[in-house]
Amino acid sequence: MASRRSPHVVVIGGGPAGATASTLISQQGYQVELFERERFPRYHIGESLIPETYWVLKRLGMLDKMKSSHFVKKHSVQFVSPSGKHSAPFYFYDNKPHECSQTWQIRRSEFDVMMLKNAEEQGVAVHEGVRVLDVLFEGSRAVGVRIVDDAGNKREFRADVVVDASGQSSMLINKFNLRVSDPQLNKGALWSYYEGAYRDQGKDEGATIVLSLSNKRGWFWYIPMQDDTVSIGVVADFDYLFHGRSNHESVYFEEMENCIAVKERIANARQASPVKATKDYTYRAKQAAGDGWVLVGDAFGFLDPLYSSGVLLALKSGELAADAIVEGLRVGDTSRSQIGSWEAGYVEGMNRMRRLVCEYYDGFSFGEFIRRFPHHRGSITDLLIGDLFKKELDPVFEDIDSMKVRQVDAALPNP
Structure with missing residues (x-):
């Protein structure tokens, strides 16, 4: 395909959703410019992959890179009840005997760099340290972006489609007041990292463990990572965690007293980072697309992390949007109905995971x-x-x- 002065697609954000969408569009010969305001590597939470990420990673050409990485291999998930009773592990391979049933516990700062470099290797023009100031519109149609680099230079890029993959601070979800919070999943989280914490052996070493609080008010995640590090976080109702209680560090350790199984696992461990917090949980945009623009990943919506669906939803929305955009560019139709044609099916899948999350909180x-x-x-x-x-x-x-x-x-x- 002959080059042209302006790109076909501009992508805002270089996280997993933006890297996925841009790579898959570029693979089809279209010019893509990706703008990321930070310079990677950068810290991000969301460290556990679930098996269905395999198929998108395969399309991206990422599988060999993942297989040769030092990320901990994950074969299962296990649940611990409020009384401390451990469920039998859910081994993914038992249900689907295929290599896709082995996945990974990742360090996002490394994984996101791998994804962004992979996009660049496949033809995406990647710009780090560049902030998108505004999405340009002609009437109701997005036609490009206005950017500023870290030297203060401003420039406009015109494009047929703008993909907003800028995460929870999404420019377009705010511009059009599209954010709808989920009152049933009004949660928050506190987490930290430990070195030397207990981990199971062999096939179970990399299992994600979900441990209920003894008072049934929330749960801990326990994610073994490389370098003898374990990510440990508590999720509970926003009001319970943050209203009328002292600083984050003390609340975190108070909740550990409500989860003896976690306390036992860190008995000989060292806390390796300060406690971090997030208070902006489950939400969704009223729509995933408009004429000339699309929302993907956290820019469209975020779901409670109980079943580690975050990266999958980022990859899947990026994939589905990319396929719709490629088809739209091919036939000359970048209307909302075409480039947002994936939304209904994606939301159905997202709702199935949401339902399972809600059932867990309801005592399932x-x-x-x-x-x-x-x-x-x-x-x-x-x-x-x-x-x-x-x-x-x-x-x-x-x-x-x-x-x-x-x-x-x-x-x-x-x-």
């Missing part, structure tokens, strides 16, 4: 459900690995509802 027991409905074990594992985008999973939720009805009926007094 994986063990009890599988005992009552053993034929759903594969579907539950599909949800946990991120294979979300298929209607065949919906009977799981019908039986979750039926189990709830039976529990309510059993609790009612006899007439």
Whole structure:
């Protein structure tokens, strides 16, 4: 394809969603300019990959790089009840005997650099240390961006499509007042890193562990990473964690007292970083696209991290948007209906994961459900690995509802 003075696509943000969209569009011969305001590497939370990331990573040409990396291999997820009882591990390979069932626990500062370099290797013009000041519009159509580099130089780039992958500070979600918070998942998180914390051996060394608080008010993640580091964080209702309580460090350790299993695992460990916090949790944009513009990754929405879906949703939205944009460029249609044609199916998948998250907070027991409905074990594992985008999973939720009805009926007094 002959080059031209202006790019076909401008991407705002170089995280996983932006790197994915830009790479897949560039692979089809279109010119892409990507602007990232920071200079990588930079810190970011969201360190556990689930198996369905495999298929997008394969399309990106990232698999060999991941396989040769020093990231810890992840084969399963395990749950610990409020009483400290450990579930049997959910081994991904048992449900899907394919190499995609082994994934990784990543350090995002390294993974994001790998993704951005991979985009550059595949033809994306990557600009770091460049801030997008504004998205340019003609009427309701996005037609480009105005940028400023770290030397203060300003410039405009015209493009057929603008992809906003700028994360939770999304320029377009704010410009059009599109953000809708999720009142049912109004959560926050506190986390830190430990060196020398206990980890299981062999196949279980890299398992993600989800540990409920004894008071059932929230849960801890426990993610073994490379260099003898473990990421440990607590998630709970925003008001519970942050209102009327003292500093983040003290709250974090108070919640550890509510999770003896975590305390036991760090008994011989050293805290390796200050406690960090985030208070901006589950939300979604009212729409994923308009004429000439698309939102992907956290710029479109963020879902509670209970099942480690964050990077998957970034990669998947970037992939789906890229395919819609490529088809739109091919036929000369960059309208909302074309470049946002992926939104409905993506939201359905996102909603399936959201439903499973809400069930967990409502006291859902994986063990009890599988005992009552053993034929759903594969579907539950599909949800946990991120294979979300298929209607065949919906009977799981019908039986979750039926189990709830039976529990309510059993609790009612006899007439």
